[in-house]
Amino acid sequence: MKIIYVKLSDCSGCMINFLPLLEKLNLEIVYFPNVVDDGEIREADVAIINGAVAKESEEHMGILKRVREASKWVAAIGSCSSVGGITRYLRGGQNPTPSHITFLPVGDVIEVDFAIPGCPASTDIMEKFLKALEEGNEKYLTPFRNLAKKRKAGGLDLQDEIVSAGLCSGCGMCALSCPVGAIEIVKGRPEVRMEKCIRCGTCYFRCPRMFIRLRKPDAEVA
Numbered sequence: 001m002k003i004i005y006v007k008l009s010d011c012s013g014c015m016i017n018f019l020p021l022l023e024k025l026n027l028e029i030v031y032f033p034n035v036v037d038d039g040e041i042r043e044a045d046v047a048i049i050n051g052a053v054a055k056e057s058e059e060h061m062g063i064l065k066r067v068r069e070a071s072k073w074v075a076a077i078g079s080c081s082s083v084g085g086i087t088r089y090l091r092g093g094q095n096p097t098p099s100h101i102t103f104l105p106v107g108d109v110i111e112v113d114f115a116i117p118g119c120p121a122s123t124d125i126m127e128k129f130l131k132a133l134e135e136g137n138e139k140y141l142t143p144f145r146n147l148a149k150k151r152k153a154g155g156l157d158l159q160d161e162i163v164s165a166g167l168c169s170g171c172g173m174c175a176l177s178c179p180v181g182a183i184e185i186v187k188g189r190p191e192v193r194m195e196k197c198i199r200c201g202t203c204y205f206r207c208p209r210m211f212i213r214l215r216k217p218d219a220e221v222a
């Protein structure tokens, strides 16, 4: 399978988890500037993108446009790429410091076919996703397709789609992953302090139960 890998603005966790797959799977690298010193973006089966897009960066915008044209499928990996993640902290591109950068999910700039959960996405789920893509396993790919429709996520999405839907197991991953400490586990369930939430989507992307409802082909995501 021919792959393009693009790392935009993030902590590098998704890329570090992806690297073991270069040895494990039969992947042909077309473009992966962090690994191969070759600036050409050529045709590929799938482009894997991690990190959020710096809106003011011509480099980011140019790469994404070329990647979309060259790739049959585009997959956003992890919360930064899919819904903004920790880059939601930033409120740039406005006075009094207009030079600050504003970040967007990849799906705000180009069409994204799949989103892979996790913050960071695990090696295991990326491996399973790539195998399903190669085999054309649409049943397995459905949640990834459905998740790609979601370009914003916050603590209330977790509340609505997981807790209120009766899917929460009380594992506490959401509270552990929240960068601003907006979630507290009370009586085995997360309680979100909305006045603190920066709508980064990390809790949603880390929740292991989130995939359950996304398995339906017609799953509604907003």
Ligand code: SF4
Pocket: 153, 154, 155, 177, 178, 179, 180, 181, 182, 183, 192, 196, 197, 198, 199, 200, 201, 202, 203, 204
């Ligand atoms: S509750 Fe925390 S982790 Fe969830 S979206 Fe808000 S800030 Fe992000």
Ligand code: SF4
Pocket: 158, 162, 163, 167, 168, 169, 170, 171, 172, 173, 174, 175, 189, 190, 206, 207, 208, 209, 210
């Ligand atoms: S991560 Fe999901 S399952 Fe775990 S406590 Fe939070 S909402 Fe519940």
